């Protein structure tokens with residue numbers, strides 16, 4: 001499986017404000033991200049991002065014959081609202097809700113009735129490793145991880161990302177409760193950190209930098 005992690009952050013590393021406002025990057029960056037979406041088999045996000053942003057997670061800004069990838073939501077307890085944009089559109093766009101055995105079977109049935117597929121892995125939290133193995137067996141070979149910070153950590157700590165793409169917008173947001181690019185427990189030692197090499201940089205709107213890294 002090939003895994004790409006993409007995010008937009010402020011200069012101080014925040015991916016949203018303390019009020020969960022995450023409209024950080026430019027229209028030009030949305031076009032780049034939607035083109036990237038159209039090139040992958042699946043997009044992975046965490047349930048907190050669904051609850052806070054209610055995203056559609058489809059391809060909109062780049063429509064040049066583009067297909068919508070499968071949307072995969074990591075949601076241990078099946079908290080996803082049935083009236084979320086993702087669930088409401090799951091008969092039209094393939095959708096997977098990745099849960100654990102903790103989720104109520106009633107909610108699982110309701111989700112399936114709306115057209116989404118449910119995959120069960122892990123105890124307590126979704127096992128990202130097992131989930132990705134299942135996705136690969138289903139033919140999803142190229143995955144785009146789009147956050148938030150907790151999911152980014154869970155994917156990064158497994159050492160399974162092949163590329164990391166980060167847009168740095170010319171903003172300083174601050175706030176100890178504002179989410180950063182990578183949350184979770186974090187590594188204790190610099191030597192344990194995931195080592196990357198810079199493969200490309202672009203400047204958008206004379207203002208915003210996109211950094212492309214590959215696993216070293």
Ligand SMILES: NC(=O)c1ccc[n+]([C@@H]2O[C@H](COP(=O)([O-])OP(=O)(O)OC[C@H]3O[C@@H](n4cnc5c(N)ncnc54)[C@H](OP(=O)(O)O)[C@@H]3O)[C@@H](O)[C@H]2O)c1
Nearest residue numbers: 007008015016022046048049076126147148149150151154
């Ligand atoms: N700027 C950007 O590029 C960007 C992109 C995406 C999101 N965001 C922002 O990021 C914020 C949300 O980020 P977040 O860090 O709070 O949440 P998140 O990463 O979206 O979701 C985290 C949740 O996923 C569930 N989960 C299940 N299994 C997990 C596992 N193995 N590892 C990690 N999480 C697991 C947990 O909830 P359960 O225990 O209930 O399952 C956990 O609380 C929002 O404000 C959003 O706007 C910004």
